[in-house]
Amino acid sequence: MRHSRVVPHLGRRRLEGLLVAATLSACGRGAPATVATPAPQGSARTVPATSTAPVRAKHMLFRVHGRNGSTVYLLGSVHLLSPEESKLPAEVDSAFTHARTIAFETSLDSVQKRAPELLALARYPAGTTLQSSLSPAGLARADSLLKLYGIPLAQVSLFKPWFVSLLMSQVVMQRAHFQAQYGVDMQINAWAHRDGKPTIGLEPVDFQIHLFDRIPPADQEKMITTSSGPDSSAHMLTAIKDAWVSGNVSMLDSLLNRATDPSPTFFKMMVADRNRSWIPKIEELLNAKGDALVVVGAAHLVGKQGLVALLEAKGYSVEQM
Numbered sequence: 601m602r603h604s605r606v607v608p609h610l611g612r613r614r615l616e617g618l619l620v621a622a623t624l625s626a627c628g629r630g631a632p633a634t635v636a637t638p639a640p641q642g643s644a645r646t647v648p649a650t651s652t653a654p655v656r657a658k659h660m661l662f663r664v665h666g667r668n669g670s671t672v673y674l675l676g677s678v679h680l681l682s683p684e685e686s687k688l689p690a691e692v693d694s695a696f697t698h699a700r701t702i703a704f705e706t707s708l709d710s711v712q713k714r715a716p717e718l719l720a721l722a723r724y725p726a727g728t729t730l731q732s733s734l735s736p737a738g739l740a741r742a743d744s745l746l747k748l749y750g751i752p753l754a755q756v757s758l759f760k761p762w763f764v765s766l767l768m769s770q771v772v773m774q775r776a777h778f779q780a781q782y783g784v785d786m787q788i789n790a791w792a793h794r795d796g797k798p799t800i801g802l803e804p805v806d807f808q809i810h811l812f813d814r815i816p817p818a819d820q821e822k823m824i825t826t827s828s829g830p831d832s833s834a835h836m837l838t839a840i841k842d843a844w845v846s847g848n849v850s851m852l853d854s855l856l857n858r859a860t861d862p863s864p865t866f867f868k869m870m871v872a873d874r875n876r877s878w879i880p881k882i883e884e885l886l887n888a889k890g891d892a893l894v895v896v897g898a899a900h901l902v903g904k905q906g907l908v909a910l911l912e913a914k915g916y917s918v919e920q921m
Contacts, residue, residue, distance in 0.1 A: 658847030659689050660898050661921045664911055666886035673699065673891070674882075674907060674918075676852070676898030677784035678844045680773050685841060686782035691921050700890035702792045703881070705874075705897070706801035706808045708785055714809060721813045722763035729757045730764065734821055741825040748829045761820035762812040768824070772833045788895050802878045802896070811870070819866045847920065849902050856899035872905040879910055886916070 660676030673695035696702070711718075724733070730753070731739055742764070743753045749771050756764050773779075780786055792799050815823070827833065836855065843851035857871065878896070885892040901907050908918050 658920050659691055660844055660847050660849075660852070660901065661689075661691055661695060662901065662908055663695075663919050663921055664882075664886060665917045668887060670886055670888060671698070671891045672882060672885050673893045673921075674901055675784065675788070675893060675895045676844070676901040677895050678841065678898060679783040679785055680778040680780050681782040681784070681841070682777045682779070683782055685845065686787070688784065688787060692784075692788075695891075695893050695921075696788065696791055698891045699893035700797070701885065701888075701892040702788060702797050702799045703885065703892060703894040704785060704789065704799060704801055705895075705900075706803050706805050707799070708789045710805040711808065714805065717809055721810065722759050724758055724760060730759060730761065731757055733817065734761070734824075738821045738825050745824065745827050745829065760813070761817075761824050762815055765820075765823035765827075766812075768827060768830075769833070772830050772837060775830070776834060776837055778837070785895055788893070802881050802894070803874065815869070816865065819863050822863065822866075844898055849920070852898050853902040853906070857903050871899060875900055875905055875907055875910060878907065879914070882907070882911070883914075 662674040662676075664672045664674060666672065675692060675695065724730070730742070734742060742761075746753050746756070746764075746768070749768050751764075751767065751771070756767065759767075789799065791797075840852070840855050842848075843855060857867065878900075882894060885894070896907070899906075903909065912918050
């Protein structure tokens with residue numbers, strides 16, 4: 601196993617680009633370390649990095665029937681994809697065509713424009729460093745892991761653990777040729793601009809920009825130290841992509857929610873609480889005239905606390921397409 605490749609010095613412009621791309625890849629699942637977390641036991645043996653995606657029988661697209669005749673389509677997003685997997689199925693195209701309104705977690709355009717604010721939040725205040733903030737055991741673990749990713753500890757010493765975790769994830773994604781421009785969110789956002797369809801956010805941009813920085817320090821440390829390295833992260837990335845392509849709801853729940861969260865508090869803050877806060881806004885769309893397409897990270901749709909289950913609990917009919 602070779603890990604000799606060294607990431608070049610990260611200038612400000614590249615750091616901003618990595619932060620935006622990694623943020624788009626992570627916001628949907630609520631965990632910046634989407635692929636920088638340990639894969640479920642045995643996944644490295646059963647999901648080779650070169651596996652071929654299954655034929656699509658279902659999609660991460662759901663149809664919710666409103667009580668007044670309107671329909672809301674829920675699309676589970678993978679925020680970065682490779683060019684080979686970037687073509688969205690015809691069902692998504694149809695849902696977009698029928699929708700009058702397109703909703704995202706927040707405004708993607710504003711997130712990109714405010715990248716410098718994210719970078720500023722990622723930096724420690726003067727006098728504090730990553731080395732001084734981590735526990736001794738956490739620091740030793742972080743140092744050894746960062747070497748596997750080709751990132752010198754000194755190069756990221758001024759950045760908080762949540763940003764370092766984002767960077768680790770982004771390195772793996774770049775090596776796998778996953779890019780934000782091919783992500784589901786970015787494609788749908790571009791379609792909306794092209795066709796002049798209005799877009800709305802389920803939560804304010806300010807909330808999402810500050811979301812990572814609100815993660816408790818202990819959970820931030822775990823976001824780095826629970827990684828099992830870039831090879832396992834690559835296996836995890838492939839497994840997530842394949843589960844998304846095949847619309848495998850239970851597998852996505854296992855990969856994105858149940859198997860990889862640093863703590864119950866982390867999951868509650870980053871996924872469950874946000875899901876509940878979005879339900880009233882989705883109900884507004886269900887009660888409005890005309891259909892809508894809601895695009896959120898796939899992790900927000902699946903599981904007992906996912907949007908599908910929450911809507912079903914309120915009596916709505918939801919079907920996977």
